[in-house]
Amino acid sequence: xxxxxxxxxxxxxxxxxxxxxxxxxxxxxxxxxxxxxxxxxxxxxxxxxxxxxxxxxxxxxxxxxxxxxxxxxxxxxxxxxxxxxx
Amino acid sequence: xxxxxxxxxxxxxxxxxxxxxxxxxxxxxxxxxxxxxxxxxxxxxxxxxxxxxxxxxxxxxxxxxxxxxxxxxxxxxxxxxxxxxx
Numbered sequence: 001x002x003x004x005x006x007x008x009x010x011x012x013x014x015x016x017x018x019x020x021x022x023x024x025x026x027x028x029x030x031x032x033x034x035x036x037x038x039x040x041x042x043x044x045x046x047x048x049x050x051x052x053x054x055x056x057x058x059x060x061x062x063x064x065x066x067x068x069x070x071x072x073x074x075x076x077x078x079x080x081x082x083x084x085x086x
Numbered sequence: 087x088x089x090x091x092x093x094x095x096x097x098x099x100x101x102x103x104x105x106x107x108x109x110x111x112x113x114x115x116x117x118x119x120x121x122x123x124x125x126x127x128x129x130x131x132x133x134x135x136x137x138x139x140x141x142x143x144x145x146x147x148x149x150x151x152x153x154x155x156x157x158x159x160x161x162x163x164x165x166x167x168x169x170x171x172x
Contacts, residue, residue, distance in 0.1 A: 006127055008127060021128060022130075025130075028148075030144065032134050032135050033132060034132065035130075035131045036128060036130050038126065038127065039127035039129070040125070040126065040127060041092055041124065041126060041127045042104075042107060042122060042123070042125075043122065043123045043125070044108075044111075046119060046120065048118050061116075062111055062114075
């Protein structure tokens with residue numbers, strides 16, 4: 001079973017890395033970029049776990065304990081039952 | 087219009103950051119974690135762009151020119167017509 005965790009900064013939290021990306025894109029001529037925000041993407045391969053709900057609960061615990069900083073970040077978990085073939 | 091770009095390492099490319107995440111999770115007792123891979127998540131706010139296909143083409147150009155390293159990374163673009171309210 002696979003879990004895809006998207007972690008990004010909460011609205012209102014300053015994101016200098018995203019601002020740098022937006023500035024660099026505008027510098028390259030992409031004037032339509034109003035703003036950019038950068039986050040993290042973590043893909044976990046889980047073994048021995050067959051229930052989607054309990055897998056999600058475990059991954060939420062991982063987010064709270066290690067992966068995300070709940071003060072400034074929010075996270076979104078997608079559980080994928082079968083790994084996509086790519 | 088909003089574009090969500092997910093960038094991760096191609097299969098087979100060594101990911102020391104992901105390995106560190108997997109080791110840290112197992113150290114915390116999450117023994118079901120077989121492996122972890124870490125990528126980037128970039129959210130772009132685009133102005134003056136109304137056509138989804140042309141927006142996607144522009145964001146692909148951004149990925150090739152700045153956001154991703156096509157030698158070791160792959161990217162996936164989602165275009166969201168209206169910003170989600172959150």
